[in-house]
Amino acid sequence: MKELLIGNFRVDIKRSEVIYLKETFSLEPKFLQVLLLLAEKQGEIVTHKELLEAVWPNVIVEANTLQRCIARLRKIFHDDAKKQQVITTHPRKGYSLIADVKWQALANNLSAIPLEQPKKKFSVWTMAIFSLLLAIVIGFTSYTLFKTPQGPNIFSQITPLTATDKREYLVNFSPDGRYIAFNRHLSIHKNQIWIKDLQLEQEYLLTKDIGIYYRAAWSPDGQQIAFVLNHLKGENQTKPTCESLVLVSFPLAKVRPQSTKSILPCQQRNLESVSWISNHEIVFIDSQNNEQSVQVLNLTTGELTRLYTNTEQRIDSLAYSTRTGQLAIMQHDSLNINSLNLLDINSAEMREISLNMPPLFASNVHWPIAWHPHQDKLLTSNDNIFFEIALDGNVTAHPIASTQTLYHPVYHPDGNKVAVTMGDIDIDIGRLSWAMQQPANEHIEEAVLQRSIVNDYGGKYQPNTDDLAFISKRSGSDQLWVSQNNSVRRLSNFPSTSRVGSFVWSNEGNLLAVTLDRQLNFLDQNGELRAVQTPFKVLGVLQWTNEDQLLLNISDKQQRQIVLYDISSGQHQVLFDSAVKWAQLAQNKLYVLDLAGKFKRVFEGKAQHIDHLADIHASGSFIIKAQKLVLLDTNKAVWIVDLENKTKQLLYQGDLKMLRLDDVRIAKRDLLYSRYVSGRKEIVLFHP
Numbered sequence: 001m002k003e004l005l006i007g008n009f010r011v012d013i014k015r016s017e018v019i020y021l022k023e024t025f026s027l028e029p030k031f032l033q034v035l036l037l038l039a040e041k042q043g044e045i046v047t048h049k050e051l052l053e054a055v056w057p058n059v060i061v062e063a064n065t066l067q068r069c070i071a072r073l074r075k076i077f078h079d080d081a082k083k084q085q086v087i088t089t090h091p092r093k094g095y096s097l098i099a100d101v102k103w104q105a106l107a108n109n110l111s112a113i114p115l116e117q118p119k120k121k122f123s124v125w126t127m128a129i130f131s132l133l134l135a136i137v138i139g140f141t142s143y144t145l146f147k148t149p150q151g152p153n154i155f156s157q158i159t160p161l162t163a164t165d166k167r168e169y170l171v172n173f174s175p176d177g178r179y180i181a182f183n184r185h186l187s188i189h190k191n192q193i194w195i196k197d198l199q200l201e202q203e204y205l206l207t208k209d210i211g212i213y214y215r216a217a218w219s220p221d222g223q224q225i226a227f228v229l230n231h232l233k234g235e236n237q238t239k240p241t242c243e244s245l246v247l248v249s250f251p252l253a254k255v256r257p258q259s260t261k262s263i264l265p266c267q268q269r270n271l272e273s274v275s276w277i278s279n280h281e282i283v284f285i286d287s288q289n290n291e292q293s294v295q296v297l298n299l300t301t302g303e304l305t306r307l308y309t310n311t312e313q314r315i316d317s318l319a320y321s322t323r324t325g326q327l328a329i330m331q332h333d334s335l336n337i338n339s340l341n342l343l344d345i346n347s348a349e350m351r352e353i354s355l356n357m358p359p360l361f362a363s364n365v366h367w368p369i370a371w372h373p374h375q376d377k378l379l380t381s382n383d384n385i386f387f388e389i390a391l392d393g394n395v396t397a398h399p400i401a402s403t404q405t406l407y408h409p410v411y412h413p414d415g416n417k418v419a420v421t422m423g424d425i426d427i428d429i430g431r432l433s434w435a436m437q438q439p440a441n442e443h444i445e446e447a448v449l450q451r452s453i454v455n456d457y458g459g460k461y462q463p464n465t466d467d468l469a470f471i472s473k474r475s476g477s478d479q480l481w482v483s484q485n486n487s488v489r490r491l492s493n494f495p496s497t498s499r500v501g502s503f504v505w506s507n508e509g510n511l512l513a514v515t516l517d518r519q520l521n522f523l524d525q526n527g528e529l530r531a532v533q534t535p536f537k538v539l540g541v542l543q544w545t546n547e548d549q550l551l552l553n554i555s556d557k558q559q560r561q562i563v564l565y566d567i568s569s570g571q572h573q574v575l576f577d578s579a580v581k582w583a584q585l586a587q588n589k590l591y592v593l594d595l596a597g598k599f600k601r602v603f604e605g606k607a608q609h610i611d612h613l614a615d616i617h618a619s620g621s622f623i624i625k626a627q628k629l630v631l632l633d634t635n636k637a638v639w640i641v642d643l644e645n646k647t648k649q650l651l652y653q654g655d656l657k658m659l660r661l662d663d664v665r666i667a668k669r670d671l672l673y674s675r676y677v678s679g680r681k682e683i684v685l686f687h688p
Helices: 029-040 048-055 065-076 124-146
Strands: 003-006 009-012 017-020 023-026 087-090 094-097 101-104 157-160 168-173 179-187 190-197 202-205 224-233 239-249 261-267 270-278 281-288 291-298 304-309 314-321 326-332 338-344 350-354 377-382 385-390 395-399 405-411 418-434 444-450 456-461 468-472 479-484 487-490 500-505 511-516 519-524 529-531 537-544 549-556 559-566 572-576 582-586 589-593 599-603 606-609 618-625 628-633 637-642 647-653 658-665 670-687
Touching (some): 009 029, 029 065, 029 094, 065 087, 168 405, 168 670, 179 670, 224 270, 239 270, 418 658, 444 456, 456 500, 479 500, 537 582, 582 618, 589 618
Parallel strands (some): 456 658
Antiparallel strands (some): 003 101, 009 017, 168 179, 224 239, 239 261, 291 304, 314 326, 377 385, 456 468, 468 479, 511 519, 559 572, 582 589, 618 628, 637 647
């Protein structure tokens, strides 16, 4: 069998794709197998057990694996859990495919596509040789991927700790390990903190009021829970203003939800990574006026004490060990080089540890850390990998067999289990178009240009056409794809272990400049890739100028710079000798977005404030075309700034799911942006 029809959708089994009108959706192999089983028994109930045994035989799968699979299939077939017009759920039994099914080409028999290879085809010797070769391949791949030690599989089972339709995240154990505290998402800028009794399988709502709460931290005696509360302003309560540190009594919360008690009032500061040092002392990261410090708040006296300040590096996370009295401080510098500091709370002695991070993850800068309760090591995660950090700086990787991402892992107090948030997100490419000189939000048209069940982002129009290039994980890893003449094709064939950065079109539209693993590359329309040797690391390609020069964000001899790179000669000119988030050239004038999100213009190598943009904080990148600067601010408002007249116009505000702007065409009055569509997060327990 080559394909089948489900309603008006065509399933190409050979390519593992679903085609509907001009849309094509890639299916993961396991999801295709589930779909085929349901289609083979159209109208009948296929039990959970049947599906798991047929598609995942002899494998320990993640919690809610089937639910996620069915949710994705429904999404592809424009169905949902409320309509159930394609796939019906039979509670505690299974699922049935109720849409019309027609098989085409080969015989109408599911056995034409075996779900598992028949074991009888392999002799014992064949299997032994295959296993040996597989072990060699896996070992080589792991070494190539991480170039860091891989530890044994420390977990063999996964148990769900939450199982609702809401997103649950930021888990933390009580000191005795009986309870977990976690955040449950309600909507944008709205969540609550819950407690779960792991022995009684009972949940308690901790926070009486809905708000924006950060990760909860238990006091050593388990009686109090501290966390950060983000305060909002504006008519729709959508604009963050400041953050306060608050407390809740846990014994009282087991009786009824509690209002929070402020212990550090709301000011113009950002608070992060709350931990307890003792039952009356709380440590946290305090960010004010572009300065970061580690502070301790004494609950008895109300006194604040500064423990640590580092103006050269960004402090990312903290973890305190009650066993050793050491505060671990994870930080990174302007080159995104990570380091770990250990501060002895009693002696005030500081020790800096250089980390041997895997090359593939070396440029990642967000590493939330947690101490092992009985050993001198820390736990963190990235993608689908747990990392254990020893105090000599060595890192051991523990990958799991999942495509989902691990967030904020924490050890159970017994040291043998780990609770973590698992999930994934869906990002699409959207377009806004507007009429000339219209007020904000009026005559605005929105459209989705690229839609799939995985991340599609970074869309950029090919010059002088309506075609576009974008980054997508449709093939399992980040690749460049192009949409041309209403069809989509994969353009690149990057190694799956490569990190794809930013990209831009050439002025003629025949080449793409793209960064791969901090190296500049050119990709043509035939998919041919050519690496460019430069004397520096390329952190991002920002702009292809009219003179066939590239504006690059680079790292050269431990210094971040913005340079103009001449493609023909290979020479470069330093325009700005400092770290910034983004930069653009317009009429030989360099505009930059500093690390605080403020716009500046560079004159004779020095950054100067732009008065008419002083009240705007930009989010991510900005784009300059035809002397118009287009930006997305931190309140999700889109602005157009006329650089000549020094005026700004609010173009659009309302879509809080806009993540960043990717391209703009001033003459055609439209722009491309990456938009958050949905996400799934749940808390699970990994254990032996």
